Amino acid sequence: MKFFLDTANVREIKEAHSMGMVDGVTTNPSLIAKEGRDFEEVIKEICEIVDGPVNAEVVSVDTEGMLKEARHLVRIGDNIVIKVPMTVDGLKATRRLSDENIKTNVTLVFSPLQALMAAKAGAAFVSPFIGRLDDLSQEGMLLVEQIVEIYSNYAFDTEIIVASIRNPLHVLDSALIGADIATIPFSVLSKLASHPLTDKGLKSFLDDWKKSQK
Numbered sequence: 001m002k003f004f005l006d007t008a009n010v011r012e013i014k015e016a017h018s019m020g021m022v023d024g025v026t027t028n029p030s031l032i033a034k035e036g037r038d039f040e041e042v043i044k045e046i047c048e049i050v051d052g053p054v055n056a057e058v059v060s061v062d063t064e065g066m067l068k069e070a071r072h073l074v075r076i077g078d079n080i081v082i083k084v085p086m087t088v089d090g091l092k093a094t095r096r097l098s099d100e101n102i103k104t105n106v107t108l109v110f111s112p113l114q115a116l117m118a119a120k121a122g123a124a125f126v127s128p129f130i131g132r133l134d135d136l137s138q139e140g141m142l143l144v145e146q147i148v149e150i151y152s153n154y155a156f157d158t159e160i161i162v163a164s165i166r167n168p169l170h171v172l173d174s175a176l177i178g179a180d181i182a183t184i185p186f187s188v189l190s191k192l193a194s195h196p197l198t199d200k201g202l203k204s205f206l207d208d209w210k211k212s213q214k
């Protein structure tokens, strides 16, 4: 399973990269805005750190605007993936970009049929937002299960990026279901590595070692 980091924070990306945990990066306009930096400058810097896909999202809502932005953004790096919203205009842009061999990630997906349409339009990636469904008392992971089944039924190549991940259980469930990728906020990634019994065990090993050295 691939781990993408869901952030536009370069310090976080460098830290997770040094742990070997960054197979790619996803950003969105909100994450970019949070950094208070120039969009293209941040994306370029991320591309210099990460070899895998670096997702940059368009902000136009019409197909032609999305295409113009996408064709400009792909010049930043060979690994740029264009995030396109799951709208009719977004599907049209996805089809055109796919025909031009530009990789897209159809984002803001909340239903299995939206995911089916994204795959049919030629999306390289699809992003179901599970945390936001959970927020509405709808089971986000059920959506991921349904997309996995549909893509497997018809052998679509589109990779599933589980997005809007809020806690370690979301990552565990994504892995058990067989999603291709989880895009994880740095705060959640940090929690995955720790366990109180690891800390307790390490402390006791080191205490015993110190005693034996006296």
Ligand code: G3P
Pocket (backbone or CB within 6 Å): 006, 026, 028, 129, 131, 132, 163, 164, 165, 183
């Ligand atoms: O990858 C999409 C993600 O950034 C959305 O997460 O927590 O804003 O729903 P959240």
